[in-house]
Amino acid sequence: MESTxxxxxxxxxxxxxxxxxxxAAIIIVIIAEYIGMKTFHLGSALIVIYxxxxxxxxxxxLGKDILxxxxxxxxxxxxxxVLVVITPFMAKVGVLAGANLPELVNxxxxxxxxxxxxxxxxxxxxxxxxxxxxxxxxIGATSSTCRDKDYGLICHxxxxxxxxxxxALSIYIIGFLIGTVYIGFLASFVASFNFFHPLAxxxxxxxxxxxxxxxxxxxLATIYPEYADQIVMLAGASDMLSAIVGIYFTxxxxxxxxxxxxxxxxxxxxxxxxxxxxxxxVKGGA
Amino acid sequence: MAMNMRNWTLSLILTSVVTTxxxxxxxxxxxxxxxxxxxxxxxxxxxxGISLGRLIPLKIPPIVYVVMTGMIVASPISPIAQPIIxxxxxISFMAPITIVGTLAGIGLDFKSFISQSWKMVIVAILVFTGxxxxxATFAEVFLNVTNTFE
Numbered sequence: 001m002e003s004t005x006x007x008x009x010x011x012x013x014x015x016x017x018x019x020x021x022x023x024a025a026i027i028i029v030i031i032a033e034y035i036g037m038k039t040f041h042l043g044s045a046l047i048v049i050y051x052x053x054x055x056x057x058x059x060x061x062l063g064k065d066i067l068x069x070x071x072x073x074x075x076x077x078x079x080x081x082v083l084v085v086i087t088p089f090m091a092k093v094g095v096l097a098g099a100n101l102p103e104l105v106n107x108x109x110x111x112x113x114x115x116x117x118x119x120x121x122x123x124x125x126x127x128x129x130x131x132x133x134x135x136x137x138x139i140g141a142t143s144s145t146c147r148d149k150d151y152g153l154i155c156h157x158x159x160x161x162x163x164x165x166x167x168a169l170s171i172y173i174i175g176f177l178i179g180t181v182y183i184g185f186l187a188s189f190v191a192s193f194n195f196f197h198p199l200a201x202x203x204x205x206x207x208x209x210x211x212x213x214x215x216x217x218x219x220l221a222t223i224y225p226e227y228a229d230q231i232v233m234l235a236g237a238s239d240m241l242s243a244i245v246g247i248y249f250t251x252x253x254x255x256x257x258x259x260x261x262x263x264x265x266x267x268x269x270x271x272x273x274x275x276x277x278x279x280x281x282v283k284g285g286a
Numbered sequence: 287m288a289m290n291m292r293n294w295t296l297s298l299i300l301t302s303v304v305t306t307x308x309x310x311x312x313x314x315x316x317x318x319x320x321x322x323x324x325x326x327x328x329x330x331x332x333x334x335g336i337s338l339g340r341l342i343p344l345k346i347p348p349i350v351y352v353v354m355t356g357m358i359v360a361s362p363i364s365p366i367a368q369p370i371i372x373x374x375x376x377i378s379f380m381a382p383i384t385i386v387g388t389l390a391g392i393g394l395d396f397k398s399f400i401s402q403s404w405k406m407v408i409v410a411i412l413v414f415t416g417x418x419x420x421x422a423t424f425a426e427v428f429l430n431v432t433n434t435f436e
Contacts, residue, residue, distance in 0.1 A: 014293045021392070022300040028388045029305040033312035037380075050380050051313060052387035059391020070392055079393030082386060084294060085302040087332035087352045089382040092374060094331065094356020099371045101361050110428040120420025125412035132405040141409050145417055149347070170402050174410040176390065177399055183414055196422045200429055204422035207414065210349065211390060214383045216418070221379070232379050236353060238421075243347045 021074045021081075028058045039222065045185075045192035048219040052211075053181060060177070086210045093236030100233050107199070111238055114203050118242070118249055121145055122258050130262075130269035137167030143258040144250040145179075146171035147208045153247055157255075175209070183207065184215040191223050198224040202231040206238025208246050213239040291337060301385050303329055309381040316376055323373040328382065331356045331370075 009017075032051035039048050059078075062069040070078070097104050122142050129138035140158070144150035146168045158164040183205075191201060198220060205216040217235035221228040289297070303325055310321045335352030342351070360367050360374075 009289065009293055011292055011296050014289075014296055018297075022297075025301055025385060025388045025392070026305055026308070029384045030308055030312065032384050032388070033309045036313060051309065051384045052380065055384050055387035056391035056394075059388045060394050060396055063392050063394060063396055065396035075393050075395075077393075078389040080289075081297055081301060081389045082393060083348075084297050085382075085385045085389060087298070087336060087349065088302050088306060088325070088328040089379070089386065090349050090352040091328040091331035091335065091356040092377065092379050092382065094335075094353040095328075095360040095370060095374045096379075097353065098357040098360030098364070098367065101357070107429070110425055110432065113428045114421045114425035117421030117424040118417055120416035120418070121413045123416045123420060125409050125416055128412055129405070129409045132408065134405060134409065137406075138409070141406065142413055145413060167406075170406040171410045171413055173395065173399050174402055174407055175414065177394060178407060178410060179414050180387075182411060183418065186415060186418055190419070190422065196426050197429060200422050200425035203425040204418045206421070207417060211383075211386055212414075214380070214386070218380050218383070240350055240353045243350055 018074070018077055021070065021077055024062070024069070025078075028055055028062075031058065037222075042188075043192070045188045046223050047185060047188050048222045049184070050215065050218055052215065052218075053184070056177070056180065082211075089214060090210065090236070093232060093240075096229055096233040097237055100230065103230065104233065104237060107203075107234065111203060111234070111241055114200075114238070115206075115241055115245060115249065116253075117204070118144070118246070119254050119257060122254060122261060126258060126261055127265060127269060130265055133270070134167070135266075135270075136163035136262075137170070139255075139258050139262050140164035140166065140168035141171045142167075143255045144168075144246070145208050146175060147246075148172070149243075149247050150208070150250050153250055176211075179207075179209070180211050180215050183212045184219045187216040187219045188223065191220060198227045199230060199234055202227070202234040203238045205231075205235035206240075206242045208239065208242040210239065291333075291340075294336065295333065298329060298332065301389070302382060305385040305388075306377065306382045309384050310377055313384075314378040314381060316378075320376055324375070324377040327370050327373045328356075328377065331359055 032055040035054045061067055064070055064072050064075040125142040140154045151168045151172045154168040155165045201220055205213050213235050217232050221231045306325050307318050307321050310316045311318055332352050335355040336348050339348035339351040360370050
């Protein structure tokens with residue numbers, strides 16, 4: 001979603017229109033950094049909360065819908081600036097990749113291979129969506145992680161008023177807030193089982209969203225300090241690969257697969273969870 | 287139409303450059319003067335990457351050009367690799383991210399967020415769980431089969 005600001009806006013105009021946003025953003029970052037990184041144990045999982053998450057919460061609270069400190073226009077500007085301010089982080093990811101190039105080449109095939117793992121979006125989510133009584137919305141919602149480009153693709157294919165696009169938009173919106181928080185927890189939780197190699201987990205952080213990738217890989221880097229640089233490098237490389245091939249993957253592989261599964265499962269699971277249970281009781285006979 | 291590069295640069299300086307210096311000082315205890323070369327290097331790489339993205343007429347997300355530029359600049363073929371690696375190593379990788387969270391939070395459409403049904407929240411969580419777990423599984427299997435960890 002691009003900024004709709006005037007393309008020829010002067011530097012002075014930019015300052016005049018957005019000085020409140022710039023100043024407030026700096027203050028929010030300072031507050032979030034003073035709160036600092038928090039780690040605590042939840043069972044055997046080490047949960048890591050980064051200042052980024054506090055910053056998101058403060059930002060949402062001050063936003064146009066709750067405390068209304070910011071205007072609608074400023075909120076829109078903030079959204080468009082996300083794409084600007086994430087670039088230095090991506091530059092850092094690139095530098096780590098360049099500095100560890102031989103290693104990256106070494107794991108290149110693994111990186112390419114694990115991209116197929118993006119079909120994982122369908123695996124648990126589609127059957128559960130159908131059990132919950134969700135219809136064609138489920139196709140849009142589960143065929144990808146529904147980041148900007150995927151949502152764009154679904155709108156292009158089905159029209160933005162379609163159930164499919166509504167489903168994708170839901171995941172897009174929920175994914176931003178819940179997804180960013182959740183993916184950090186998930187990374188901690190999965191890491192606590194010691195089942196996966198830290199570098200395999202690092203590759204799994206390539207979800208197609210820079211913010212989520214940062215949350216997940218940052219958490220992993222804190223849990224495995226001895227692999228910290230490699231984790232960020234691999235997560236970044238995996239995310240970059242998702243960004244390049246992601247839309248084609250959705251178009252040619254995961255979306256057709258989602259549709260096939262949907263039409264196969266829908267008659268069996270539709271009517272929601274209660275009727276599914278009833279049918280099984282009748283069939284089971286016990 | 288995206289903003290022009292002059293405005294892009296001004297916005298980057300007023301947001302990311304300033305806050306990364308702050309975040310690296312408060313969160314990472316690295317003085318501002320010590321952080322400046324690293325922050326400027328990262329910003330310069332970002333600037334070059336985004337500019338390339340605008341010049342090259344391919345349908346690839348601009349972020350990809352930024353990562354590529356960083357990779358080339360820090361790779362063994364680059365004459366400035368070592369200074370860039372040393373300067374950017376002083377910047378904690380989460381320091382540039384706090385401002386991303388801030389702006390994303392401010393820009394979030396909270397109204398449409400709470401209007402989502404709980405069912406979709408469950409579906410969203412399973413979408414992310416699924417892709418993370420299956421990608422990790424595929425990576426683990428591949429790395430074990432090819433003995434990359436040895």
